[in-house]
Amino acid sequence: MRGETRLVRLLLGGLLCATVAAGCANSGQAHKTKRPNPYLTPDTRHSIPLSSSAGKEHRAVMLQHLETIQVIVNALVEEDYELAQGLTELHLGFFQHRQAMAHQEPEKFPSAYHDLAMAHHEAAEELARIIPTKDLKQILPSLNNVLKACVACHLEYKVRDN
Ligand code: HEC
Structure with missing residues (x-):
């Protein structure tokens, strides 16, 4: 039973990671032109x-x-x-x-x-x-x-x- 719970958690965790990764990939695309802000990073x-x-x-x-x-x-x-x-x-x-x-x-x-x-x-x-x-x-x-x-x-x- 314990093993199953862990498996479910692992699967859910994996799914969450994949979703987040996909989200980041998408937002990365939306901000394709984004580069470092010159006031926060070396100018x-x-x-x-x-x-x-x-x-x-x-x-x-x-x-x-x-x-x-x-x-x-x-x-x-x-x-x-x-x-x-x-x-x-x-x-x-x-x-x-x-x-x-x-x-x-x-x-x-x-x-x-x-x-x-x-x-x-x-x-x-x-x-x-x-x-x-x-x-x-x-x-x-x-x-x-x-x-x-x-x-x-x-x-x-x-x-x-x-
Ligand atoms: C071909 C280059 C170029 C384009 C296109 C351009 N800018 Fe600029 N802009 C500059 C430069 C260079 C500065 C000075 C930045 C500095 O010295 O920190 C500046 C400064 C500014 C500032 C600050 C002014 C101040 O009081 O110091 C504003 C506001 C601004 N631009 C708005 C715009 C807007 C809105 C557009 C588009 C409609 C635009 N700029 C398009 C080059 C450009």
Whole structure:
């Protein structure tokens, strides 16, 4: 009898482990892009040596990016798809890139940084194309791709402390 109980326990334990392992494997897949947080582990980000004023300009654009994302999500919540599309195009698309670069020091950014910036603007343009479908099942993955592009760059680069 005792032996049986142990066997059952072993089996249940094994099942639990398998379930947990499967769960972890799944969440691992969901966070495929996740890398160590630079503030909790050694900071391996590349530093961009901007002047103090260009650095400020860069940060101002970044803060605006975050605000824009919030306003876009707000417009989606309110089902104002036209506004959401306009904001995405104007503030996160290629137009915004040209504006931002005109006030910064583009030659100081490595080409891999420009690639990440382009990928981000491309993701935004794609989102702007998808928004008129008014289909959240298509819009959300597209918005997620924009956010992934933000995160991808943040994991690779920092602006040198001025
Ligand atoms: C191509 C690179 C790149 C992309 C794309 C990018 N960022 Fe950034 N962002 C940076 C860098 C570099 C910093 C400075 C980080 C540092 O020095 O610690 C920064 C800083 C920030 C900050 C902090 C600003 C401050 O006051 O210091 C915010 C907020 C931010 N980004 C939001 C966003 C959002 C939202 C997106 C996407 C819509 C985005 N960023 C896309 C490179 C990028």
